[in-house]
Amino acid sequence: GENVEQHPSTLSVQEGDSAVIKCTYSDSASNYFPWYKQELGKRPQLIIDIRSNVGEKKDQRIAVTLNKTAKHFSLHITETQPEDSAVYFCAARTNTGNQFYFGTGTSLTVIP
């Protein structure tokens, strides 16, 4: 089955700096890569996603890049704000559906 690894497990940045979270996956059949943000005590919510036919996608301060050859994808948050503080999860899903395989999460703290 698919194995998704996520790094780092914790990340602290100063407000205004950029944050980068990286994930790798093992199954070349994976074709959909969402990123979820989970604030304390709340549910994970989709913030951005990318499909395997695209190399990069951007939505305001958030961008995701995908390298299919190397089987890794990354989340980039620019101009971080305190409200970006949360746990972020990457995930991968194969083209046979099956299930969403989640990374182990990154706890991001943005220091004002």
Next chain:
Amino acid sequence: DTAVSQTPKYLVTQMGNDKSIKCEQNLGHDTMYWYKQDSKKFLKIMFSYNNKELIINETVPNRFSPKSPDKAHLNLHINSLELGDSAVYFCASSPDFLAGELFFGEGSRLTVL
């Protein structure tokens, strides 16, 4: 309107008891899931149903039994609760088994004493 709703939000119970968590989605999705999030925040799939049929059954003790009376509902019943069952249980749904994002419910925090 809440898209994926689960009840109860909090559940505190003694070891050995039996409890249920209910989940309903009003998105018209075909596929529903149960995830377990432990104290380290790992999100682990437990079950997946597609149009009321069981698709995924990960290595979960048979004390856990899902039931899907229709494609809008997926309930989780847990027998003989153990301390290690303490976690947050998230219900989720997606449009179908092969496509679409995952929508999570608010979570149900289960504490076994």
